[in-house]
Amino acid sequence: MNAHQQPTGSAYFIAPETAKAESHTLSVLVANEPGVLARVIGLFSGRGYNIESLTVSETEHEAHLSRITIVTRGTPTVLEQIKAQLERIVPVHRVVDLSVRAKDLGQERPIEREVALVKVVGTGDRRAETLRLADAFHAKVVDATVEHFILEITGKSSKIDQFVAIMKPLGLIEVCRTGIAAMNRGPQGM
């Protein structure tokens, strides 16, 4: 046994990852029953997948169905595996990779929208500037006192990122974002 000549340091061979990671948006239709979100999230943590954004809510009350929208990041093989693993979860009805679907339909990407509530505190000129910029971004004032505004903004994540960055010097003290709701363009359903 040429034991000393075996330079293997591990019981496992870990291949270097060469493929490039991409961000994909998945729509997951699940039975609305206790623990189903835990199963989905547990899959991601247990198998080491990333979650960039996650939203969930009941979409078809009579059919007891909820729709989970997950933005995840991985190489094409990993993304294929994520989809297959999600489909293995018993209460999962369907999984659609909206990003792949958009490509198949000849589109750049699915429609992705987010809502954010942004609280800005300030007085004087800063208040006027806040309102002017809110108007430019089509953000609505949903609450206000003489000291603060709460602004509601809808749009792509990048637009919200930008709005939040602009509001920072104007007295932004709190942000709440919903995460992405997404759908493919065109007349076909999921």
Add this chain to the structure above:
Amino acid sequence: MTDSSNQQPDSNRMTGAEIVLKALKDNGVEHIFGYPGGAVLPIYDEIFQQEDIQHILVRHEQGAGHAAEGYARSTGKVGVMLVTSGPGATNAVTPLQDALMDSVPLVCISGQVPTSLIGSDAFQECDTVGITRPCTKHNWLVKDVNELAGIIHEAFRIAQTGRPGPVVVDVPKDIQFATGTYTPKPETVANVSYQPKVQGDINAIQAAVELMASARRPILYTGGGVINSGPEASRLLRELVDLTDFPITSTLMGLGAYPASGKNWLGMLGMHGSYEANIAMHDCDVMICVGARFDDRITGRLNAFSPNSRKVHIDIDPSSINKNVHVDIPIVGDVAKVLSDMVRLWRALPSKPAKAQTEEWWQNIARWRARKSFSYKNSNDVIMPQYALQRLHELTKGHNTYITTEVGQHQMWAAQFLDFEEPNRWMTSGGLGTMGYGFPAAIGVQVAHPDALVIDVAGDASIQMCIQEMSCAIQHNLPVKIFILNNQYMGMVRQWQQLLHGNRLSNSYTEAMPDFVKLAEAYGAVGLYCDDPKELDGKIEEMIAVKRPVIFDCRVANLANCFPMIPSGKAHNEMLLPDEATDEAVANAIDAKGRQLV
């Protein structure tokens, strides 16, 4: 209660505990393996009052799980275990994960603290559904007694359909006491989200058959999926091999699907598989993977795995496809169904490939076979572990034999030297590699096959992990034979320390070894001891003849290592063969301190 107003006119009204027993009976359960405790007492009370289902009392819940696994794998039926809340459930985790990785159908019923106490850190409470979520195919916490029967029926369906696996039904104690309605097993299935695909895509199968017909260097690589698919799958596999005359190898889990005496058999593949099987996998041009999952113990270094082949992959689990290895033709479906189509389409080929097409391939295989990669140097003074297994195999040939193993060197030698002719005869922990699996699994096998010869091939370290089940074997008159290849080491751990860690044998020597003969006698079993090759046959025959549980302490060469071996991180064509792993090298690998120990 003679008051007539108390009598229930509806025969489907009953307590939760009664529902559990009725649902088990309606799902064809005859045996359950379990251990009682506070949170399952109502169910145990029902068990006491009926005759149809036999309860096998184990001595630790892990034993119940492995016994249920052995029962399931030797019969093709669902194994059932029953445990209490808290520690009962947490002790069940290891067999649940074991069953998940080896695709064994298992239903685990666990007791839970009463619904009103859940979340209060009550006595013997744990979040069973939370803890077992990643180690089951699915699980349920029953919160309404009226849903209990439906959930148990669904549990059995999910456990045994698609890729089989373990499920847990957690039943709070108040639900066991509550009265509700029993719903019979549904004729049609309501759950639309779980509908496994069993029929393979016929176009993909046609493409696979055409690819196979064009192959010059084909190989069939089969796995546990063939066994799980049932006896028909093994029959069709044999038919396919006869039709195509392709060489065939199998994973650890798939042994017996194709008979080891078959002329196309190359032996097991993988880390400790045969030279011919691994080299053929490396050099083939068409690989047909049937119910196997490209595990890392099989593939070796992934980027050097069978570099020049086109690959067909038949698997019932879509997530197995392209998980580790990219395949050219994936076929999602049940092995038996797909093989049936494959055999039919092969027969329908307008022209079959000529024999000459694979002639050179078979010549190469003959050359690789001639390396005799399982060979070892026998001895007249000490029993070589391989020799012990060869004798065991020879002397058990005429018997109705089932083999289980623990995990380690003995397991690999058993896979190499015990030739399996039929499916469901070989129970071993492959994916999880659970030491302590074999003995309780053998108990489960013996329960299912009371007249069979059931042998747990064990190591001296593994057997001590679930030795307490000897009480169970004695109590239930299960004449299980434990054949310990005793080398006084955790042999595989030591082998890896020799290979990887400069021969520093950290904690792999079994100090304070019990006297296994006395241990057997203490339990009321039979103890046998042998350290002389000349006495071995007689002792093995004695073991077979005894109709009681036996511990056979077979003292083998302490420092024998398991070869051939693909060192991890190496490719199939970089195998370490036994003739290269000389005794001298092994001796040099052990330092002076180590020698004092042996």
